Amino acid sequence: MRRLPKTDANLNNEKIQGWRVVKRVVPYLWPDRPAWVRYRVVAALTVLVLAKLIAVGTPVLYKGAVDALAGEGSATMLAVGAIGLTVAYGAARLLNVGFQQLRDVIFARVGQRALRALALETFTHIHRLSLRYHITRKTGGLSRIIERGVKGVEFLLRFLLFSIGPLVLELLMISVVLFFLFDVWYLAVVVATIALYIWFTFAVTEWRVKIRKQMNDQDTDANQKAIDSLLNFETVKYFGAAGREAARYDAAMAGYETAALKTSYSLGFLNFGQSLLITGGLVTVMVMAAMGVQDGTLTVGDFVMVNAYMIQITMPLNFLGTVYREIRQALVDMGEMFDLLEQPAEVQDKPGADVLKVQGGFVEFDEVSFGYDAARPILKGVDLAVPAGQTVAIVGSSGSGKSTIGRLLFRFYDVNGGAIRIDGQDVRDVTQDSLHANIGVVPQDTVLFNDTIRYNIAYGRDGAGFDEIVAAARAAKIHDFIESLPDGYETTVGERGLKLSGGEKQRVGIARTLLKNPPILILDEATSALDTETEQEIQTELKAMGQGRTVITIAHRLSTIADADRIVVLENGRIVEEGTHEALLAAQGRYAQLWNRQQQEEEAA
Secondary structure, eight states: OOOOOHHHHHHHHHHHHHHHHHHHHHHHHSOSSOHHHHHHHHHHHHHHHHHHHHHHHHHHHHHHHHHHHHTOSOHHHHHHOHHHHHHHHHHHHHHHHHHHHHHHHHHHHHHHHHHHHHHHHHHHHHHHSOHHHHHTSOHHHHHHHHHHHHHHHHHHHHHIIIIIHHHHHHHHHHHHHHHHHSOHHHHHHHHHHHHHHHHHHHHHHHHHHHHHHHHHHHHHHHHHHHHHHHHTHHHHHHTTOHHHHHHHHHHHHHHHHHHHHHHHHHHHHHHHHHHHHHHHHHHHHHHHHHHHHHTTSSOHHHHHHHHHHHHHHHHHHHHHHHHHHHHHHHHHHHHHHHHHHTSOOSSOOOTTOBOOOOSSOOEEEEEEEEOSBTTBOSEEEEEEEEOTTOEEEEEESTTSSHHHHHHHHTTSSOOSEEEEEETTEEGGGBOHHHHHHTEEEEOSSOOOOSSBHHHHHHTTSTTOOHHHHHHHHHHTTOHHHHHHSTTGGGOBOOGGGTTSOHHHHHHHHHHHHHHHOOSEEEEESTTTTSOHHHHHHHHHHHHHHTTTSEEEEEOSSGGGSTTSSEEEEEETTEEEEEEOHHHHHHHTSHHHHHHHHHHHHHHHO
16 A cells, blocks of 8 residues: 655645534534524525525626617517616626625624634633643743634634635536536536636645745744743843843744745735636637627627626636635634644543532641652652641742642642542542632732732632622731722732732732632742741731631741641652641751751841
């Protein structure tokens, strides 16, 4: 058996991908429910057929009018008269346009509903993907794929159903008319012209798609670099790297420019070749018709009718070239988006998962093993118990696995071995929504939405009233600051909350966590990025927030967790010590070493 060359294999794969994309779109246009969607699709297609029947019949009226003026044609046409036929011709053209617009109106709701459903599915699926997926993808590239994919679906709905389909139907109808009203050679020339045109268009477009794919990749790369640079605006300024960033962006845009030029040149070649084929077919048929008029086998009206039909054929064929190119590009864009939709969610609810029922908030890590990479384990058989209502601090050097414990409890990842339980319930056996609802997290750097302070605090609990928002802000000791602002709670915080200081952002984060009111708290180095004075102020709010809750504090500065009920020391993924602050200092072990080192550093500073 002959082995396919690489280019053939790629071509076959692209065709398979094209059919895969089309199959993914169909359910949005022909869903089981609601029923009105199918009714509208059928109605739109019915109106489409009526429009094409009128379009194919219109040149016959044109022929009759010309023959009537020339005193030729059938007795019926002569009886109706040139003026009557001309009026009928105009009415037919108007009806054709009217039916086309009616078709668009009927289908508009179906198309918009399909786009909305697809956009929602994509958005929901992205949020369902694991943290591992998100930290390995660039947000700019991801948003670009989604944007192009949704636009591709919109284009496909608009043109595939109501451009390609109508074009094929019209070509078939005109071919039948040419076969029965004229010589078979007319039909042969038309069929040959269409076949050559389609072959040439498809062949050149397949080549151009590869160039467009390169252009897409360069566009995505440039967009990623731009977004990455803007998100790190302050870092760029700190290191005086605006010139470097501009050079990186320009290099990416230079690649895009090269690919875009190739696309433009190939488009010129395609357009010229299409015009050559269309013009050749049109001239051949018109010469045949002119010869028929000269030898008396055809009337002047027949000549005009053939010309009208050829125009009706050539105009859609020119349109076909553009539409096919865009459809191929849309299929590429949609393929990338559907690849994203088919990315499996690493962490999923098991079938029939129960809702987490928190009695007191007893957290237990039972022989937990985990690694982001199988070849490099982070946690190695960790046994940890956090009694309900107590505060347990986890400390250790960088890379010891402290933050990983919080991520596993929140179930950003599933453990490789062992189990994590809350009040005896394995977190893998309960729904993620119920698990997340019972755990509050205050991270090292609170990231805020580019919205108002009110919105960001209210994010802690959907449907919270303004009085509850204010109460949470008071508890977080930020209400007075908010009230001092000109717009108060309606103040916009800027991209990622950059209009606020580090301490202000943390207090907003604490306020929204208080509003959530979870029984379990994870404080992931919540004050390590703050200055000493602000840290001490925030610590007071954090301690108050932890009252009556199970708290896991992940800390770098040991002075912030000295009054924890228990301190656990992690080293190389294992618990090497645990106890109270005083007991661990007395043991003169790893904790004491870390404490003494930090004390010396603070004294030196």
